[in-house]
Amino acid sequence: MAKVNAVGLEKNEYRGAPTTLCAGCGHNSISNQIIQAAYDLSLIPEDVIKFSGIGCSSKSPTYFLGRSFGFNSLHGRMPSVATGALFGDARLKAVAVSGDGDSTNIGIGQFKHILRRNAPMVYIIENNGVYGLTKGQFSATAEQGLTLKYQGANPYMPVDVIMEALVSQATFVARSFAGDATQVRELIKAALSHDGLAILDIISPCVTFNNADDARHSYGWAKEHQDPLHDFSFVPFEEEIEVEMVEGETRRVTMHDGSSIILKKLDEDYDPTNRKNAMDMIQQSYEEDVLMTGLIYINTEPDSLLDMHGLSQDEPLNRLGQEHLRPKKEAIDAVNAMMF
Numbered sequence: 001m002a003k004v005n006a007v008g009l010e011k012n013e014y015r016g017a018p019t020t021l022c023a024g025c026g027h028n029s030i031s032n033q034i035i036q037a038a039y040d041l042s043l044i045p046e047d048v049i050k051f052s053g054i055g056c057s058s059k060s061p062t063y064f065l066g067r068s069f070g071f072n073s074l075h076g077r078m079p080s081v082a083t084g085a086l087f088g089d090a091r092l093k094a095v096a097v098s099g100d101g102d103s104t105n106i107g108i109g110q111f112k113h114i115l116r117r118n119a120p121m122v123y124i125i126e127n128n129g130v131y132g133l134t135k136g137q138f139s140a141t142a143e144q145g146l147t148l149k150y151q152g153a154n155p156y157m158p159v160d161v162i163m164e165a166l167v168s169q170a171t172f173v174a175r176s177f178a179g180d181a182t183q184v185r186e187l188i189k190a191a192l193s194h195d196g197l198a199i200l201d202i203i204s205p206c207v208t209f210n211n212a213d214d215a216r217h218s219y220g221w222a223k224e225h226q227d228p229l230h231d232f233s234f235v236p237f238e239e240e241i242e243v244e245m246v247e248g249e250t251r252r253v254t255m256h257d258g259s260s261i262i263l264k265k266l267d268e269d270y271d272p273t274n275r276k277n278a279m280d281m282i283q284q285s286y287e288e289d290v291l292m293t294g295l296i297y298i299n300t301e302p303d304s305l306l307d308m309h310g311l312s313q314d315e316p317l318n319r320l321g322q323e324h325l326r327p328k329k330e331a332i333d334a335v336n337a338m339m340f
């Protein structure tokens, strides 16, 4: 018999339709880790809602969590659709997948606003430096000088998703690489327990249009230049008791729900709770030409968008009954009286 998790589900029950993306596309690896993270955390698929914009990346919610509802929205407009849905049902756990084009080109306006609003959702940017779906034009994250067969050389400076997230006060900011399955999975788990916006910028190579070894979004470059900040692992609340802490070598960040992020020190002694340090570290990664990965910044203090507006998980708006929605006769009489 297949193994089941704490809510009695097999891993297969977290899969979606078979992928139609190219074999080897980084986006497929990320979908696999979303499936694994949801299984490991014993999420109930019907309690999750998936969002995306338009692009190969934005197609991928079809390939995971087939039992969850989802909304494959308009190009660059996913944040407002997701915000509306979360206002309607504050009880759902939101997993959003976007692309670099979707979020930093056509969607940059919406992206900036979702960052500063702290909407409680996992927001994954599957970042390949190109518009994969429309045949490989440069996106705003492509590095200056990148030369592609049908595009020539890119003359512009790139947008850095992480810097945008940091300057806009996002409360969970992480970067990873689709080829590092373990780190991607653990970051997704931590993001799922963050009560606010969790930005995951995941370098996800487009093997068809942008995978030459010297390109900043290729498997070759990312493997060669990845420099993890820490050994990252996530411990759900129920497993707390079994965690071993080695003093002086680990750092623990406690999440709202009682679960923990355990950061084991590698070369650097990095503090992910200091926003200024985070910006300096990203600047330093440009100078050293490395791909810094891991949890770059976290702040568990600010209210989420739904808390700011007093939206309750116990009584989501879409589940209110007649007794709450229908004004009392006296209230209607009072309004009518004002009009005459």
Ligand SMILES: Cc1ncc(C[n+]2csc(CCOP(=O)(O)OP(=O)(O)O)c2C)c(N)n1
Residues within 6 Å of the ligand: 054, 055, 056, 057, 058, 075, 098, 099, 100, 101, 102, 103, 106, 126, 128, 130, 131, 132, 133, 134, 139, 206
């Ligand atoms: C309003 C609008 N403009 C343009 C397009 C064409 N279009 C579809 S996907 C896409 C870019 C997708 O790039 P990205 O978000 O990086 O996703 P990828 O395919 O690389 O995963 C564009 C420009 C569209 N669908 N709608």
Ligand code: SF4
Residues within 6 Å of the ligand: 020, 021, 022, 024, 025, 026, 027, 056, 057, 128, 132, 133, 205, 206, 207, 208, 209
């Ligand atoms: S075109 Fe690129 S981004 Fe799109 S599925 Fe193929 S490899 Fe992935």
Ligand SMILES: [Mg+2]
Residues within 6 Å of the ligand: 055, 099, 100, 101, 126, 127, 128, 129, 130, 131, 132, 139
């Ligand atoms: Mg892209």
